[in-house]
Each structure stands twice: as C-alpha cells, then as structure tokens.
Amino acid sequence: MTQAVVGFSKKNKEEKINWLLETYLDNDPKALKTLQKYWNEDAGLQKLHDDFIENTLSNYYLPFGIAPNFLINDTLYAIPMVIEESSVVAAASNAAKFWLSRGGFKAEVISTEKNGQVHFNFYGEVEILQDFFDSVQPKLLASIEDIQKNMQNRGGGLKDIELLIASETLDGYYQLHCTFETLDAMGANFINSCLETIAKTFETEAQHYRPFLIAETFPEVVMSILSNYVPECRVRAEVSCKIANLNDKDIDGKTFARKFVRAIEIAKAETRRAVTHNKGIMNGIDAVVLATGNDFRAVEAGVHAYAAKNGFYNSLTHAKIEDDTFTFWIELPLALGTVGGLTSLHPLTKLAFEILQKPNAQQLMKIVAVAGLAQNFAAIRSLVTVGIQKGHMKMHLMNILNQLEATQQEKEYAVSHFKDNTVSHSAVVNFVESLRA
Ligand code: MEV
Numbered sequence: 329m330t331q332a333v334v335g336f337s338k339k340n341k342e343e344k345i346n347w348l349l350e351t352y353l354d355n356d357p358k359a360l361k362t363l364q365k366y367w368n369e370d371a372g373l374q375k376l377h378d379d380f381i382e383n384t385l386s387n388y389y390l391p392f393g394i395a396p397n398f399l400i401n402d403t404l405y406a407i408p409m410v411i412e413e414s415s416v417v418a419a420a421s422n423a424a425k426f427w428l429s430r431g432g433f434k435a436e437v438i439s440t441e442k443n444g445q446v447h448f449n450f451y452g453e454v455e456i457l458q459d460f461f462d463s464v465q466p467k468l469l470a471s472i473e474d475i476q477k478n479m480q481n482r483g484g485g486l487k488d489i490e491l492l493i494a495s496e497t498l499d500g501y502y503q504l505h506c507t508f509e510t511l512d513a514m515g516a517n518f519i520n521s522c523l524e525t526i527a528k529t530f531e532t533e534a535q536h537y538r539p540f541l542i543a544e545t546f547p548e549v550v551m552s553i554l555s556n557y558v559p560e561c562r563v564r565a566e567v568s569c570k571i572a573n574l575n576d577k578d579i580d581g582k583t584f585a586r587k588f589v590r591a592i593e594i595a596k597a598e599t600r601r602a603v604t605h606n607k608g609i610m611n612g613i614d615a616v617v618l619a620t621g622n623d624f625r626a627v628e629a630g631v632h633a634y635a636a637k638n639g640f641y642n643s644l645t646h647a648k649i650e651d652d653t654f655t656f657w658i659e660l661p662l663a664l665g666t667v668g669g670l671t672s673l674h675p676l677t678k679l680a681f682e683i684l685q686k687p688n689a690q691q692l693m694k695i696v697a698v699a700g701l702a703q704n705f706a707a708i709r710s711l712v713t714v715g716i717q718k719g720h721m722k723m724h725l726m727n728i729l730n731q732l733e734a735t736q737q738e739k740e741y742a743v744s745h746f747k748d749n750t751v752s753h754s755a756v757v758n759f760v761e762s763l764r765a
Contacts, residue, residue: 330351330352333347333351336383337382337383341378341384341385344383344385345360345363345385348385362386363385363386364386366386366387366388366389367386367387368387373675374387376673376674380670380673390410390411390412390618391410391411391412391417392408392409392410392619392676392680393408393409393410393411393417394406394407394408394409394417394683395407395409395417395420395421395424395699395702396421396424397421397424397425397428398424398428398432398433398695398698398699398702399424399427399428399431399432399433400432400433400434400435400565400694400695400698401432401433401434401435401694402432403685405684405685405695406683407420407424407616407683407684407695407698407699408616408619408620408679408680408683408684409612409615409616409618409619409699410615410618410619410676411611411614411615411618413611414720414723414724414726414727415719415720415722415723415724416611416612416615416703417615418719418723419611419702419703419706419707419710419719420612420615420699420702420703420706422706423702423703423705423706423709424702426705426709427567427569427702427705430567430569430573431567431568431569432567433565433566433567433698433701433702434565434566434567434568435563435564435565435566435694435695435697435698436563436564436694437562437563437690437693437694438562438563438564438659439560439561439562440509440561440689440690441487441507441508441509441558441560441561442507442508442509442510442515442519442554442555442558442560442561442663443505443506443507443508443519443554443555443557443558443560444506444508444519444520444522444523444552444553444554444555445492445503445504445505445506445523445552445553445555446503446504446506446523446526446527446530446549446551446552447501447502447503447549447550447551447552447553448501448502448503448504448527448530448531448547448548448549448550449500449501449502449547449548449550450500450502450545450546450547450548451500451545452540452543452545453543454493454495456539456540456543457491457502457547458491459539460533460534460537460539460540460547461491461504463537464529464530464533464534464537465489467529467533468489468504468526468529468530469486469489471525471526471528471529472486472521472522472525472526475518475521475522475525476518476522479510479511479513479518482511483509483511484508484509484510484511485508485509486506486507486508486522487507487508487509488506488507489504489505489506489526490504490505490506490507491503491504491505492504492505502547504526504527504530506519506522506523506526507560508522510665511689512665512666512667512688512689513665513667513668513669513689514622514623514626514663514664514665514668514669514689515554515663515665515668516554516623516626516669517668519554520552520553520554523552523553523554524552526552527549527552528549530547530549531546531547531548531549534546534547556626556627556629556630556663557629557630557633557634557661558630558661558662558663559634559637559661560661561661561662561663561693562659562660562661562662563659563660563661563662563693563694563696563697564657564658564659564697565657565658565694565697565698565700565701566655566656566657566658566701567655567656567657567701567705568653568654568655568656569653569654570652570653570654571585571649571652571653571654572652574654576713578713578714579712579713581654584709584712584713585649585654586649587712588647588654588656588708588709588712589647589648589649589654590712591605591708591711591712592605592643592645592646592647592656592708595642595643595645596642596643597642599640599641599642602635602641602642602643603641605643605644605645605704605707605708606631606632606635606643606644608703608704608707609644609645609658609700609701609703609704610628610631610700611703612699612700612701612702612703612704613627613631613662613696613697613699613700613703614627614628615699616695616696616699617664617696619676619677619680620664620666620671620677620680620681620684620692620696621669621670621671621673621674621677621680622664622665622669622670622671623669626663627662627663627664630661630662630663631644631660631661631662634660634661644658644659644660644700644704645657645658645701645704646658646659656701656705657701658697658700658701658704660697660700662693662696662697664689664692664693664696665689666681666686666687666688666689666691666692718750721750721751721752722746722751724751725742725743725746725751725756726739728751728753728756728757729742729756729760732756732757732760734760738760738763738764741759741763742756742759742760742763745759746759
C-alpha cells in the first residue's frame, strides 16, 4: 500500500517530482519529460508560476485567443479568451461580426455592491442582541479603520452593517450582513479582512456587555466570509435590430426571431435545457474571466445561484419580439477586478488588459456580459438553424487529426475534404486510413 507522505510541501521541486514518479508513475521517464517540457526556459517567469500555488510541478497550457470585432457601446474591442473548447472563440467572433453590422452591443452596469457575512450563534433574547448591536456599531467601524483607509480614500469601503435574524431558518442563527464597495478590485481579501476584524471586535465587546453577562448568554462567531452571491453587483448587455435585418441564407428573419425567442422560452421553462443553455453562456464568460486573471469559480457559483433566484433554475438570457424589432439581453451578477490578485502578476493577464484598452472593473463587467450574450446568440442561432454539430465538428476536426497523429499533408487533405463533407470521428478516421492505405 502507498504510504502517506510527510512534509511534502517542504521538499524542493526535484524531490517532489521524484517522489511522484516513484510512488505513482513507475519512474516512467516519459512522465518526467512531459512535466519538464512545459517548464518555461525563462527562470524568472517559471518562478512566478511556481509561486502561484503550492507544490507546482509544471505549467498547464490553455489556448489564449482573441475574438475581434466586438462593438460595445460604440467602442470596438478584440476580446481575449482562454478556453480549451474548439468552437467557442469562433462562435464569439461570428456573433461579434453578425452584430457589428446591426448596431453592436449595448451594456450598462446596474449596481456594484458586494457583500459578506459574520455568521454567529445566539440563544438569548433578540432584543438584548439588537441593543448590543446598535451600541457596538461605532466600535466595529473603528476596528477596521486601518484596513479600509486606502479603499475609503478612493471612494470605496464598508457601506453598511445589518443585523440579520436568521433563526427562523436555523435555530439560534444570526448574521452581521456587511455590504462593500471595492471599486476596481474584486475585493475578496479586503472584504474577508474587514469581516474577520469585525467578528473579533463583536465577540470581544460582547464579553463585556452587562446584559449578556447577567443572562450568561453570549453571541458566538462561527465564521466570517464574503459571499460570492452578488445580485447587487449586476450588469446588463443587449442587442437589438429590426427583424428584417435577421434574414440569413439559412433562414428568414421572421422565422429565425420566432424560433430564437421560443428557444429562450424553453430554457426558462425547463431546467435540463436551462443548464446547457447557461453552460453555453459561461463558455464566453469564463473564457474572458480566465484571460483577465479573475476568479471563474466565484463567477460560476454566483451566476448559477442567480439563475435559480426565483427558486427555479432557468435561463440567464431573455428575448422578445416587439412590433418589428427583435431584442435579446442578459442580466447577471459579476464581481470582477482589474487590479489586485492575479491581474497584475500574470504577464498574459496584463496583456489581456492592454488588449482591452485597460478597462476599469465596470467596463470589464460589460465586456464579460457581452461575451456571454454573444456566445449564447451564436449557440441558439446554430441550434435553431443548421444545428450545433456542423460548426462544432468543423472546429473539432483538427483535434481528431491530432489524436490520429496526422501529418501536415494529411491535415491539408482532410481540411479540404471536410469543407463539403460532414465531420464525425469515424468519418475522419476512415478518411485518414484511406489516405494511408
Ligand atoms: C457547448 O459547449 C454549448 C452549447 O451546448 C450551448 C447550448 O446548447 O446552448 C452549444
């Protein structure tokens, strides 16, 4: 049986790799080569990546691409995207091109408030707790003075603290619900530092509060953490045009608009479809969030909770036909940063911001929302017309050819052949085999 390793994080990289090779990889020299192949020859850059996490052994590449021609509020962007799925950037680019000649995308930030909670237990009189909370508030604020000085100077900081009685949901459960403005920072560290300090002050001050002492009941902090559910930090993006302008070689505008709106209605009515529908939106959103060094898990968790805000998971996008006009829009919560975190550390993230002309957090929210909307437009457009596989498999062709270790010449023959033939895994295998025979 494999023995647990002690003090692994203290080993150097070579020792860690040797341990891994011996323990799980039969000392396979190919495994070592694979890890080494992805090391960066620039030692400084490699060290930067080594330091991002614990126990770094190598680097894991994902493609960094751009989708050009995104007209957003009359400014033209090339949007950087990091994603492994073959058809996503192509779909985004197609949607950008489609809307470029139809007025482009309009986007607006609705609100920018973030939040976090001190979760605590209390089993005494609610009135006593409320009185204590009212009296201790100035001390809670004073305790975070140093932490929020810089943020306040820039116009942000803690906005409000509210005592929430949640004991109807869970016996003895209360919250200090805190709201924040973190400007161009995603703000996780700032919010968590504030919350932990507030929690400590709250608990310490409670120990000296006479009514608690008399009742021998004190609030007990369980934990303090920001929430990744940020419905008060919301953005909206939209496209709109005359239905006649939707006419296309595959379908007339009226039928297209009707089927498109129906596809959205289905995603609003049916969870199984809604999940796939929103997954397609997240193809665009995650790719830009990743390219700009933001936390895609936080965004994912918050966005999906928002999709279920009415107690029923459904579509993040909406569409309507009014008179002769088609409108398609998205509204979603996005807590993003353009300063702090990885944003100024990873060279490709820095480059992504330069490509985007150095946006602030609100501009980035708009760009990301547009990427999600565009991705959804491209998916629904394919789904209600020619189907998804045509474009998807065309883009996937190169992956299949690479799996088959096709030569450059075989690839060229295959690309030419599959211009007019349906791509499927077996069709590509047969084609390559026939070439080789
Ligand atoms: C594939 O990654 C995304 C789609 O399934 C989205 C959709 O069905 O709307 C094409």
